[in-house]
Amino acid sequence: MNKIIWINLLLVLNLSAEYTQKVKVPSMTFAVAEDKNIMVMQRNCQWCHSYGYILNQGKQPKEFWHKVVIKMREVYKAPITPHDEKEIVRYLYTHYGKD
């Protein structure tokens, strides 16, 4: 039922010639593994992307995750400190790792 109301609202929105208010993309929760240092993920990753990006990769070797973290800093300019770099790789490998 809720879905139907939404769809109707959105159809109305779509027929109008232009947007009259900011389009709001819904906020979703992508649940990732709890950890003693989940803060390191919160303060480094979520500026730019959801945890969906992590879950979508599936379980990966340590080297894969390390490369990703370096890419986030080098290419996407995430201000990841060397200390956090180690912790993020540890988190990812612990919960989403394989050999």
Place this chain on the structure above:
Amino acid sequence: MDRREFIRLSLIASTAVLTTSSSAFETSRPRDNQKVSSVLFPEKGDMIVYSDRPPLLETPRDVFTQAITPNNKFFVRWHMTNIPTPLNMDTYYLQVHGEVEKRVYLTLEKLKKEFKSHELTVALQCGGNSRSAFKPTTSGIQWGSGAMGCAKFKGVKLKDILNYAGLKESAKWITLKGNDKHVMSTMPHFKRELEIEKIADDVIVAYEMNGQDIPYLNGYPLRLIIPGVYADSWVKMLSDIYVTSEYKEYYYMDEAYRIPDNECECETPEKRVEKTKPLEMMNVKSYIGYPLNGAKIEQKSNITVEGIAFDKGSGIKEVLISLNKGKTWETTKLDKEINPYAFRVFRYNFKPMNKGKVTIMAKAVNNEGEEQPFAHEIGWNHGGYKYNGIDSVEIEVV
């Protein structure tokens, strides 16, 4: 080697023997049958969602029984999290500058009223569509096969816009940029580049998609349409065309969205190919929209397998179906061609006589005689691009 290590290695070795036909380093089928999200996105219906920031939405398989993908089912892929809503169309400009006679600021209204409009139904596909087929896993979103769609676009020829601004003799390249922004201000914009000499006549700057404004998530109000070419150059929320006398290097041109520049367009994780090239033209592909993987079909009932096929624009010659894992192939009936760039619907009638599992495979052949390979014949590439393996669904006859 100690005993434990030896046992571990033996286990790996025995697993490898057991799975020789689908070893860890062989391309397999892309992921399928993923649940649609219970959360709906603006102007979108049921979609598979990989991320909300930035939004990444995949079209479910059952949509691919029709030539036109509805706007509310059309896939969504953004690189940047900050996607502004263009609220005041009087001040939304497509700016053309650089090596031009006059710098121009075109409003949507001006494009609609003062330029000749053109319509084209054309397929659009993410370069990483079906990426999840590649093993070992490459970086990038692990799409199933629904990062594609086909829509009827309406807009203005890119060439008309460039001519309106007046190209100087020195003009050789254009840089295209949209209004989406990265959170970190030091991160470069998503920019793509085209060589002016190679811009085809049917490249358009679209303002309509299937008779409506382009949805916000698909790049409202303006999107570049390049028939036959992978979506990485179809810049969304287009706002800036910078004309230059020489090629400029950008991250999304020179680092991302590139494949090995060799015949198989493949490499291995251990030995990456140094010389690379952009993705550009799409290879031939087909996809079954009905029945779905795992469907239960009643014995002796009449069913019609339906799906779509497309390529770079040479057009689809035929789509073949196999019910015996590729030993023999039968022809399907193709719907009338809208144009060579659009999805072409195929249909195949079949009556399952025996109970049990049946694998239905579809293989498209284009007018240049190119046909889809089996998944395991496709070599790996580091970005997981251009997968076009023969599609298959497994049904159960009950």
